[in-house]
Amino acid sequence: MADVPSNAPAHCPGTASDDAGKVSACQGCPNQALCASGASKAPDPAIQEIKEKMTSVKHKILILSGKGGVGKSTFSTHLAHGLASNDTMQVALLDVDMCGPSIPKMMGVEGEQVHQSGSGWSPVYVEENLGVMSVGFLLSSLDDAVIWRGPKKNGLIKQFLRDVDWGEVDYLIVDTPPGTSDEHLSIVQYLSATQVDGAVIITTPQEVSLQDVRKEINFCKKVKLPIIGVVENMSGFVCPKCQHESQIFPPTTGGATKMCKDLNIPFLGKVPLDPRIGKSCDEGKSFLTEFPDSSASIAYRDIVCRIQEHCVTRSSEVEKTA
Numbered sequence: 001m002a003d004v005p006s007n008a009p010a011h012c013p014g015t016a017s018d019d020a021g022k023v024s025a026c027q028g029c030p031n032q033a034l035c036a037s038g039a040s041k042a043p044d045p046a047i048q049e050i051k052e053k054m055t056s057v058k059h060k061i062l063i064l065s066g067k068g069g070v071g072k073s074t075f076s077t078h079l080a081h082g083l084a085s086n087d088t089m090q091v092a093l094l095d096v097d098m099c100g101p102s103i104p105k106m107m108g109v110e111g112e113q114v115h116q117s118g119s120g121w122s123p124v125y126v127e128e129n130l131g132v133m134s135v136g137f138l139l140s141s142l143d144d145a146v147i148w149r150g151p152k153k154n155g156l157i158k159q160f161l162r163d164v165d166w167g168e169v170d171y172l173i174v175d176t177p178p179g180t181s182d183e184h185l186s187i188v189q190y191l192s193a194t195q196v197d198g199a200v201i202i203t204t205p206q207e208v209s210l211q212d213v214r215k216e217i218n219f220c221k222k223v224k225l226p227i228i229g230v231v232e233n234m235s236g237f238v239c240p241k242c243q244h245e246s247q248i249f250p251p252t253t254g255g256a257t258k259m260c261k262d263l264n265i266p267f268l269g270k271v272p273l274d275p276r277i278g279k280s281c282d283e284g285k286s287f288l289t290e291f292p293d294s295s296a297s298i299a300y301r302d303i304v305c306r307i308q309e310h311c312v313t314r315s316s317e318v319e320k321t322a
């Protein structure tokens with residue numbers, strides 16, 4: 001994975017690249033002499049600092065989606081609420097979607113400010129056992145467009161992972177932007193010295209979404225990121241009045257269940273569409289608390305249990321081999 005310093009020009013090939021300091025993009029860059037000498041290929045010291053920081057975080061889960069609009073952030077918030085419903089668990093939700101940070105609104109903490117103390121940035125707490133950090137807290141206005149270049153994004157991700165004072169945490173959930181971009185590569189690189197439990201990939205049943213999920217799965221394989229499993233979101237619509245179920249996004253190629261079977265990866269479950277989910281998110285409330293008996297809440301809780309089981313099993317396997 002290429003590392004891009006914050007003072008590098010837009011098309012920096014990355015200091016770890018064989019082209020570092022040698023290609024046209026490097027002309028005029030203040031780091032050119034250093035990069036051309038090869039000295040810049042040394043590993044980023046932040047990786048070791050992040051490793052030390054993450055010793056207080058038991059489980060780390062990345063939430064990915066092949067494309068936008070499939071309910072990735074909605075799933076991240078429900079996973080956070082679901083895990084935090086056990087008040088013996090300490091849960092952290094980190095939103096690294098630099099261009100569309102929606103977690104503060106969904107968690108009911110929009111407009112909050114991040115405080116800096118001697119031990120780092122303090123997360124914003126939704127509940128005593130549920131802390132949130134998002135680029136959304138750093139914007140001066142809610143309507144600010146976040147147009148950041150790669151180096152600045154990478155620098156902020158590094159700061160989020162290294163400088164947030166999470167304290168002792170059982171689960172850190174990282175809500176990433178859609179697709180596979182610089183942000184994903186940065187997160188994987190910066191967490192490379194820690195044990196990441198794996199990625200949960202969110203999709204809808206349509207082939208157009210599954211196509212992108214296959215790319216996401218390839219990305220995970222390439223960067224050796226374990227896949228916890230796939231969640232099929234917007235899987236049928238259950239009318240809250242008559243409970244009749246209809247298919248809004250028909251699974252023309254068999255949906256996520258078939259894809260997971262074909263690719264031999266775990267399928268974590270289906271979450272039906274429910275208009276009350278969007279309303280709860282807009283109001284910053286937990287749908288799981290507001291409508292605990294709904295089909296979607298039951299599905300979410302099942303999936304949260306499966307993810308927890310995966311993390312606990314993986315930890316004990318890692319301990320055995322250590």
Ligand code: SF4
Nearest residue numbers: 012021026029032035
């Ligand atoms: S000289 Fe180094 S930092 Fe500057 S653009 Fe080239 S590779 Fe990037």
